[in-house]
Structure formats: structure tokens, C-alpha cells
Amino acid sequence: MVEPCGSRVNPMPPVIRANRKNLAASLPVVWKRLDIDKSELNLPLTFPTGQTFRWKRTGHLQYTGPVGPHLVSLRQLEDGTVGYHLHFSEDEDEARIDLLDFLNVHISLKELWGEFGRADPRFAELAENLEGARVLRQEPLGCLIQFICSSNNNIGRITGMVDFISSKGRVLGTVGGYDFFEFPDLETLARVSEGELRGAGFGYRAKYIVGAVEALALKPGGGVEWLTSLRKSELGGAIDGLRSIAGVGPKVAACVALFSLDKHDSVPVDTHVWRIARRHLLLPELTSAAAAAAARLTPRMHSYVGEAFVRKYGKYAGWAQTLLFISQLPSQKPMLPPLTTELELPKEVLQLQKSGNKRKKKVS
Numbered sequence: 001m002v003e004p005c006g007s008r009v010n011p012m013p014p015v016i017r018a019n020r021k022n023l024a025a026s027l028p029v030v031w032k033r034l035d036i037d038k039s040e041l042n043l044p045l046t047f048p049t050g051q052t053f054r055w056k057r058t059g060h061l062q063y064t065g066p067v068g069p070h071l072v073s074l075r076q077l078e079d080g081t082v083g084y085h086l087h088f089s090e091d092e093d094e095a096r097i098d099l100l101d102f103l104n105v106h107i108s109l110k111e112l113w114g115e116f117g118r119a120d121p122r123f124a125e126l127a128e129n130l131e132g133a134r135v136l137r138q139e140p141l142g143c144l145i146q147f148i149c150s151s152n153n154n155i156g157r158i159t160g161m162v163d164f165i166s167s168k169g170r171v172l173g174t175v176g177g178y179d180f181f182e183f184p185d186l187e188t189l190a191r192v193s194e195g196e197l198r199g200a201g202f203g204y205r206a207k208y209i210v211g212a213v214e215a216l217a218l219k220p221g222g223g224v225e226w227l228t229s230l231r232k233s234e235l236g237g238a239i240d241g242l243r244s245i246a247g248v249g250p251k252v253a254a255c256v257a258l259f260s261l262d263k264h265d266s267v268p269v270d271t272h273v274w275r276i277a278r279r280h281l282l283l284p285e286l287t288s289a290a291a292a293a294a295a296r297l298t299p300r301m302h303s304y305v306g307e308a309f310v311r312k313y314g315k316y317a318g319w320a321q322t323l324l325f326i327s328q329l330p331s332q333k334p335m336l337p338p339l340t341t342e343l344e345l346p347k348e349v350l351q352l353q354k355s356g357n358k359r360k361k362k363v364s
């Protein structure tokens with residue numbers, strides 16, 4: 001049941017566009033409550049932390065972005081619960097359903113983190129400081145294009161690229177000085193040339209985006225339908241399907257699978273996660289000197305680390321990865337207290353580390 005709450009402050013009045021039914025027109029903003037609190041959804045730990053590049057901070061503890069054809073702001077209210085405001089939608093009831101779906105609200109973060117914490121005391125310690133970092137359920141096409149943009153890239157540049165592509169879609173409105181768009185469909189994307197993307201600073205990713213759009217357009221039954229059908233596959237099938245698109249490596253595929261295809265056991269692995277795997281999962285093979293040489297994140301290494309995460313955290317291992325990934329971000333890492341839980345490395349691993357350190361000293 002939606003009920004308006006007391007908070008009526010809107011620091012960023014939405015710009016009203018002509019010929020659109022704008023739900024906020026001339027009314028004070030009423031934040032409608034979602035039945036979740038900060039421990040289930042912490043906005044600053046969920047939105048600007050690398051899962052989506054389409055949401056913007058539009059106020060204090062307030063983020064705005066598109067959910068399919070709807071434009072929504074979310075705000076952490078004074079009592080810790082989350083409120084939402086629709087800036088634009090053609091169907092309010094549908095917008096609320098789509099929003100709840102996008103937020104994966106049927107999954108209890110508290111329950112999951114309880115399980116992860118029992119499996120890993122170091123996770124429990126981190127979780128105390130980073131509560132409410134939730135995994136979103138995005139539209140597969142938008143998610144795929146965002147993560148192709150993300151490869152070997154930093155957040156500022158990824159956001160610029162994603163904004164550029166998003167701006168080809170239908171305008172939803174402007175909030176806090178940012179324009180928001182529905183993600184363009186495949187037909188619209190097919191009209192964007194590699195040259196245009198290169199001109200906009202996409203570099204080598206231009207070729208992969210155009211290639212991905214072409215490959216999807218050729219799918220019998222439709223590219224978006226094909227991508228969405230991967231939600232019904234097992235993790236391996238979804239990853240193989242995504243990797244059949246040129247330019248989609250294991251990390252991009254794992255992010256798309258986790259953030260849009262319901263593959264909660266999908267574990268994206270980059271160098272940070274690889275390091276975490278060594279420390280949290282006590283993988284002797286990864287701690288050895290030989291592993292340092294194998295540090296290249298080959299598809300095999302990717303699967304190996306992913307499987308170790310699943311052994312440790314279970315079938316929602318991707319949600320555990322998300323917290324550990326966030327804990328390594330420059331925006332969070334310096335604020336976290338050092339872990340007090342001792343890492344109980346097996347003796348042979350400590351020995352290997354010692355000899356590795358000695359070798360390093362000799363070299364330098």
C-alpha cells in the first residue's frame with residue numbers, strides 16, 4: 001500500500017516538458033514510501049558504485065534515473081526508509097511495479113548478508129559498515145551497452161559514454177540539471193555509426209557497440225527478446241550467450257548476467273576481486289607465487305574464482321561480490337576501519353608468501 005510520507009522537500013524541482021503528462025506538474029513533491037529501510041537499500045552504496053551509470057545524484061541522499069519508460073527519484077527519508085517520486089510515467093501503477101522489480105525487493109539483503117557473515121567473519125565485519133548495498137535488476141540491453149562501455153575505463157568516462165548513447169532515446173525529463181532518457185531501442189541504436197561513436201570519444205569500444213547492436217538485430221525473434229530469454233538459462237548458458245557477442249569478455253558478461261539477467265551466482269572478477277578472493281577465500285592456489293604469474297584474468301581463472309565465491313557464499317555469491325567490490329572503491333575504502341578478524345592462512349600458504357616476499361626483495 002502506498003502512503004505519502006511527511007517529507008515534502010524537493011530541492012531540485014523537475015523541469016516540466018510540454019506535451020508530456022508530467023506527474024509532478026505544479027504539485028509539491030510527495031515522497032511515496034517503499035516498504036524498505038536503509039539496511040535493505042542504501043542509495044549512496046547502491047547507485048554510484050558501478051552497477052549503473054544512468055542514475056544521478058540529484059539531492060541529499062537522493063538519486064534520479066530511468067526505470068524503463070518511467071523517470072523516478074529515490075530518496076533516503078529521515079526515518080531511514082526509502083521514498084520514491086515519479087517525475088514522468090504514463091502509468092503510475094505499472095511504474096511502481098517496475099520500480100520494485102528493478103530494486104529486486106523480493107530478495108532480503110539482511111537474510112543474505114546474515115548467511116554470508118556466518119560463512120565469512122571478515123564479510124560480517126565489512127557488512128557492518130556498508131549496509132544496504134543492493135544488486136539492481138536492470139534492462140538487459142541497457143546493461144549490456146553500459147558494461148561494454150565500462151571495459152578498461154573509469155567511472156567519469158563511462159558515464160559520459162552512457163549519457164551519449166542514452167540521449168538517443170526518448171526524453172523523459174530533466175531533474176537537477178540532468179536530462180534523462182528511456183534507453184534507445186535496437187532500431188534507434190542501429191542508426192548510430194561507429195564513426196559517430198569514435199568522434200564522441202568511445203575509442204575501440206565504438207566497434208564493439210556497433211557490432212553488438214548488429215549481432216542482436218540478427219537474432220531470430222528479436223535481440224532484446226533473445227537477451228531477456230537468457231534470464232531463463234543457467235549461469236553458464238547466459239555467459240556463453242553473452243560472450244558470443246564480439247567485445248564481451250568474461251568480466252563484462254558476468255556483470256551483465258548479475259545486474260540484468262537474474263544470475264545471482266555470477267561473480268565478475270577483476271584485479272581487485274582477484275585480490276579479495278586470495279584474502280577472503282583462502283585459495284592457496286591463488287596465494288602461491290605461481291598464481292601471481294597466472295594473474296592474467298583468463299576465462300579459466302575467471303570461472304575458477306567465481307566457483308570459489310559460490311563455494312564460500314552460495315548461490316547469491318554475486319551479491320557478496322558486490323559488497324566486497326564496493327569495499328575496494330576509492331570512495332569507500334579510506335572510510336572503512338581496518339578489519340580486526342584475523343585471516344587464518346594455512347601454514348603452507350604463509351610459507352609460500354614468505355618465500356615470495358624474499359624473492360621480491362631480491363629483485364627490487
Ligand SMILES: Nc1nc2[nH]c(O)nc2c(=O)[nH]1
Nearest residue numbers: 049050051150268269322325
Ligand atoms: N558490484 C560490481 N560493480 C561493478 N562495476 C564494474 O565495472 N565492475 C563491477 C564489479 O565487479 N562489481
